[in-house]
Amino acid sequence: MRQYFGRKLLIYFITFFLAVSIDWLIPRFMPGNPVQGMIARANLSAESAKMIYSYYMQAFGLNIPIWQQYLNFWIAIFHGDFGTSIWLFPEPVIKIIKDAVPYDILLLLPAILVSWFAGNHFGAFAARSKWLDNTILPIGYILTATPYMWLGILLAWALGIVVHIFPFSGAYAYSMMPSFTWGFIWSLAVHWVLPFLSLFLVMFGGWAIGMRNLIIYELESDYSHYLLALGTPRKLVRKYAFNNAVLPQVTGLALQLGVIVAGALVTEIVFSYPGIGYLILQAIQNEDYFLLQGCFLFIIIGVLLANFAIDVVYVLVDPRTRIGMQGEG
Amino acid sequence: MSLQVENLTVYYQTLRGNVQALENTTFNIADGEIMGLAGESGCGKTTLGQSLIYLNPPMKYMGGRVTLNDHELPIADTKKMDDFRFKEISVIPQYAMNAMNPTCKIGKMTAELLESKKVSFKEVKAELDRRLDLVRMSRDVLNMYPIELSGGMKQRMVMVLSTLLNPSLLIADEMTSALDVSSQKAVSEMLVEFRNRGFVKSLMVITHDISILYQIANTIMIMYAGQPAEKASTDEIIHAPHHPYTKMLISALPRVGIIQSKKRLTSIPGTPPLLLDPPGGCRFRERCPLAIDKCQEVPPFIEIDNGHYVACWRQRNFTNLSL
Amino acid sequence: MQTVTKPKKKNELLFFALRNTKLRIGLAIILFFVVLAIVGPHLAKYKPNEFAGAQNHPPSAEYWFGTTSFGDDVFSQFASGLGAAFEVGLLGGGIGTLIGLLVGFVAGYRGGLIDEFLNMLTNIVLVIPALMVLLIIAVYLKARGVFIESIFIGCFAWPWTARAVRAQTFSLRTRDFVDMARISAMRPLKIIATEIAPNMMSYLLLVFILQFGGAILTAATLDFIGLGPTNVISLGLMMNNAVIYGALILGVWWWFVPPGIAITAIVGALYVTNVGLDEAFNPKLREM
Numbered sequence: 001m002r003q004y005f006g007r008k009l010l011i012y013f014i015t016f017f018l019a020v021s022i023d024w025l026i027p028r029f030m031p032g033n034p035v036q037g038m039i040a041r042a043n044l045s046a047e048s049a050k051m052i053y054s055y056y057m058q059a060f061g062l063n064i065p066i067w068q069q070y071l072n073f074w075i076a077i078f079h080g081d082f083g084t085s086i087w088l089f090p091e092p093v094i095k096i097i098k099d100a101v102p103y104d105i106l107l108l109l110p111a112i113l114v115s116w117f118a119g120n121h122f123g124a125f126a127a128r129s130k131w132l133d134n135t136i137l138p139i140g141y142i143l144t145a146t147p148y149m150w151l152g153i154l155l156a157w158a159l160g161i162v163v164h165i166f167p168f169s170g171a172y173a174y175s176m177m178p179s180f181t182w183g184f185i186w187s188l189a190v191h192w193v194l195p196f197l198s199l200f201l202v203m204f205g206g207w208a209i210g211m212r213n214l215i216i217y218e219l220e221s222d223y224s225h226y227l228l229a230l231g232t233p234r235k236l237v238r239k240y241a242f243n244n245a246v247l248p249q250v251t252g253l254a255l256q257l258g259v260i261v262a263g264a265l266v267t268e269i270v271f272s273y274p275g276i277g278y279l280i281l282q283a284i285q286n287e288d289y290f291l292l293q294g295c296f297l298f299i300i301i302g303v304l305l306a307n308f309a310i311d312v313v314y315v316l317v318d319p320r321t322r323i324g325m326q327g328e329g
Numbered sequence: 330m331s332l333q334v335e336n337l338t339v340y341y342q343t344l345r346g347n348v349q350a351l352e353n354t355t356f357n358i359a360d361g362e363i364m365g366l367a368g369e370s371g372c373g374k375t376t377l378g379q380s381l382i383y384l385n386p387p388m389k390y391m392g393g394r395v396t397l398n399d400h401e402l403p404i405a406d407t408k409k410m411d412d413f414r415f416k417e418i419s420v421i422p423q424y425a426m427n428a429m430n431p432t433c434k435i436g437k438m439t440a441e442l443l444e445s446k447k448v449s450f451k452e453v454k455a456e457l458d459r460r461l462d463l464v465r466m467s468r469d470v471l472n473m474y475p476i477e478l479s480g481g482m483k484q485r486m487v488m489v490l491s492t493l494l495n496p497s498l499l500i501a502d503e504m505t506s507a508l509d510v511s512s513q514k515a516v517s518e519m520l521v522e523f524r525n526r527g528f529v530k531s532l533m534v535i536t537h538d539i540s541i542l543y544q545i546a547n548t549i550m551i552m553y554a555g556q557p558a559e560k561a562s563t564d565e566i567i568h569a570p571h572h573p574y575t576k577m578l579i580s581a582l583p584r585v586g587i588i589q590s591k592k593r594l595t596s597i598p599g600t601p602p603l604l605l606d607p608p609g610g611c612r613f614r615e616r617c618p619l620a621i622d623k624c625q626e627v628p629p630f631i632e633i634d635n636g637h638y639v640a641c642w643r644q645r646n647f648t649n650l651s652l
Numbered sequence: 653m654q655t656v657t658k659p660k661k662k663n664e665l666l667f668f669a670l671r672n673t674k675l676r677i678g679l680a681i682i683l684f685f686v687v688l689a690i691v692g693p694h695l696a697k698y699k700p701n702e703f704a705g706a707q708n709h710p711p712s713a714e715y716w717f718g719t720t721s722f723g724d725d726v727f728s729q730f731a732s733g734l735g736a737a738f739e740v741g742l743l744g745g746g747i748g749t750l751i752g753l754l755v756g757f758v759a760g761y762r763g764g765l766i767d768e769f770l771n772m773l774t775n776i777v778l779v780i781p782a783l784m785v786l787l788i789i790a791v792y793l794k795a796r797g798v799f800i801e802s803i804f805i806g807c808f809a810w811p812w813t814a815r816a817v818r819a820q821t822f823s824l825r826t827r828d829f830v831d832m833a834r835i836s837a838m839r840p841l842k843i844i845a846t847e848i849a850p851n852m853m854s855y856l857l858l859v860f861i862l863q864f865g866g867a868i869l870t871a872a873t874l875d876f877i878g879l880g881p882t883n884v885i886s887l888g889l890m891m892n893n894a895v896i897y898g899a900l901i902l903g904v905w906w907w908f909v910p911p912g913i914a915i916t917a918i919v920g921a922l923y924v925t926n927v928g929l930d931e932a933f934n935p936k937l938r939e940m
Contacts, residue, residue: 230446236441
């Protein structure tokens with residue numbers, strides 16, 4: 001057990017180390033004097049430009065040795081200091097990200113979990129008969145092949161513009177301020193529907209296809225044949241096949257995280273949904289490399305945590321890994 | 330009479346047409362009889378075993394009757410057949426090592442399997458424990474996953490599981506071929522023990538390894554190209570075979586009686602005919618050193634002696650035929 | 653099933669492949685778009701960025717797919733975008749497959765420390781969201797072409813392939829024919845080339861198809877953020893422009909619908925082809 005998680009953690013730590021190092025490079029390897037360039041493009045008043053310039057020269061510590069800059073970056077990270085945004089000057093990057101994260105959680109967590117459960121059951125259902133397989137499954141292929149942004153655009157256009165059912169821009173009405181009122185929560189909910197739907201549908205297709213393919217292999221496997229030869233009701237055989245086919249789908253969730261992050265990014269862009277993905281677009285367009293740096297780091301941390309959570313879940317659900325671990329002590 | 334098979338014909342459906350895997354097969358297995366079923370791979374012995382219990386596509390029932398304890402088995406109707414499976418007729422499959430759900434504790438799987446067949450696990454539990462003792466397995470295996478068992482243990486577990494409801498007929502398909510010689514012997518002896526204790530009434534042991542049959546079988550049926558060639562008591566098959574194919578098979582073995590080899594039955598010149606479009610008449614004709622014109626007709630599978638059946642025009646009852 | 657006769661293996665594969673409906677549908681769709689990508693630019697009456705005369709003009713005989721808010725011909729952009737998509741798929745998917753193949757082969761075949769190292773590398777690249785790195789690279793490169801984009805996409809798409817190939821090599825390595833080759837003192841590379849690779853060809857084809865589709869989707873995502881090729885029109889860029897310049901509000905659906913349909917159809921067809929091939933290669937999945 002310890003060895004298994006030790007290995008995993010080692011990989012995660014190396015990944016984290018590498019990612020932070022890449023992250024550190026972001027403002028530095030951009031061409032020209034990054035600070036000057038950023039300020040010139042940010043259209044700030046002369047006074048604040050001066051202020052931010054001196055701030056950044058200091059923050060960068062461009063006059064100190066490179067290794068010290070690198071070290072300082074690590075120290076800053078552990079203090080939660082990601083610098084100050086140019087785009088939303090003088091907001092600290094960490095605060096901007098903190099404001100955005102709840103929207104990501106609100107959007108991604110339900111989309112991932114619901115699509116996973118629904119997709120798996122749907123895929124297993126489709127594998128039941130040839131007829132279902134041939135009629136329902138093409139929908140799954142189409143959905144999983146759809147680019148996230150395109151589905152988002154279509155939904156925004158169809159349900160947002162052609163038929164005015166749902167709003168398609170922002171996380172709540174622009175006239176509102178975040179508050180704990182029913183009006184605001186309602187606004188939050190209706191703004192959430194379309195981005196959720198486009199993320200959900202694409203992922204749903206992928207899980208359904210995956211489950212269908214896996215369960216067909218399981219139903220062809222030896223234990224299924226044995227049970228059928230003993231006249232076991234199909235229901236029990238299907239239950240076993242489903243339980244076993246779900247395991248690779250748990251691993252699949254970890255493998256899909258990168259794609260999901262990308263999907264969330266463009267979905268948020270389409271719907272101007274103020275999560276990390278939307279921030280990234282703003283950071284790129286405004287050449288706010290500190291914000292980009294902060295977002296990148298945050299996504300890495302999120303993905304690593306999710307990976308670890310999936311590892312733990314996998315050990316809990318698959319007895320074979322558990323037993324294998326007892327063997328190695 | 331425990332099992333009666335009459336003119337059973339089962340084909341494999343393939344894109345190129347029907348493979349005539351089992352053609353007009355007729356034989357009986359008596360109560361308490363352990364019948365060995367042997368032949369080269371592709372002779373239809375596994376098809377025969379599967380047809381009796383789980384005839385699923387691409388296998389297709391073409392005709393014939395199967396009667397078990399005077400009840401006709403609806404082998405072509407997989408739904409109706411469910412009532413007989415496990416309770417009346419059971420199987421230890423070729424792949425016994427992988428026959429158990431890998432992610433389910435063995436005890437739990439057993440319980441769910443039994444409950445699904447409307448049998449109370451509680452009532453059977455005591456008997457299950459006794460049988461585990463009998464095959465020298467710890468009762469703790471019920472709390473284990475299949476992966477925690479060795480190959481031999483898995484096999485014994487499947488053996489106990491398959492026979493738990495005391496079926497009339499048990500089909501054991503190549504169950505020893507994956508084991509080492511000493512385990513083979515142990516497993517084979519357990520099969521006999523199960524029969525002696527009445528856990529199963531009669532047995533059909535499918536194998537390509539005649540030496541195993543010599544140790545445990547009362548009778549042996551030799552199949553060739555989808556048809557029975559000869560069936561007789563083990564002694565007669567080994568020491569006084571009638572069918573030219575049986576003779577060649579037996580002579581291809583190392584000295585019978587002390588043999589423990591796993592030699593495969595492939596050292597006969599020529600290959601069996603393709604069953605997609607088999608030749609008419611006796612299917613062994615092409616390889617038979619004794620073939621005559623008469624062999625272009627299908628030889629009947631007839632009893633030439635008490636319990637000794639042969640399908641050959643050259644056996645002694647037909648010697649009055651003009652050669 | 654031991655009684656089923658086995659005719660020549662190649663014919664059989666082709667037979668099952670051509671008979672598979674999924675495979676036929678998938679290939680037909682892909683072929684259609686390939687032809688369109690090749691012929692389209694020659695049929696188009698305008699250049700992709702040429703002012704075609706009318707703005708926001710719906711599809712008509714003159715403008716087959718209508719025009720954009722700038723008066724560009726959508727069909728012309730669409731046809732050139734198709735070409736770019738196939739280029740990315742072929743190149744990016746190819747590179748991804750190749751790297752994955754190499755890493756997976758070596759890891760699976762050599763085992764030991766090399767395997768340990770490559771496995772760790774694979775896992776690390778697997779965990780880092782590829783798009784984030786691609787994004788940073790794209791921001792850094794001010795001028796970008798389809799070629800460069802494809803290379804970078806391929807460079808971050810290989811990990812799952814490496815994993816799968818490693819597992820396959822692992823299982824093949826222990827089979828008899830490889831042992832025979834090893835006993836007869838064949839060089840490792842030669843064993844890989846003559847004994848292992850041919851046995852994996854079918855599998856590699858499946859992998860390449862998935863990589864192909866993945867590369868197209870990744871490119872579309874990058875292009876949509878505005879970090880795609882700067883010198884050509886791509887399908888993702890068309891969608892990006894449509895969104896930025898108000899195609900939704902203006903109801904100019906012909907601007908953003910065609911590129912999305914093309915990507916969905918091509919990638920979907922690739923997936924379907926993949927499953928069809930799997931069924932053709934794998935006797936267990938064949939339908940009788």
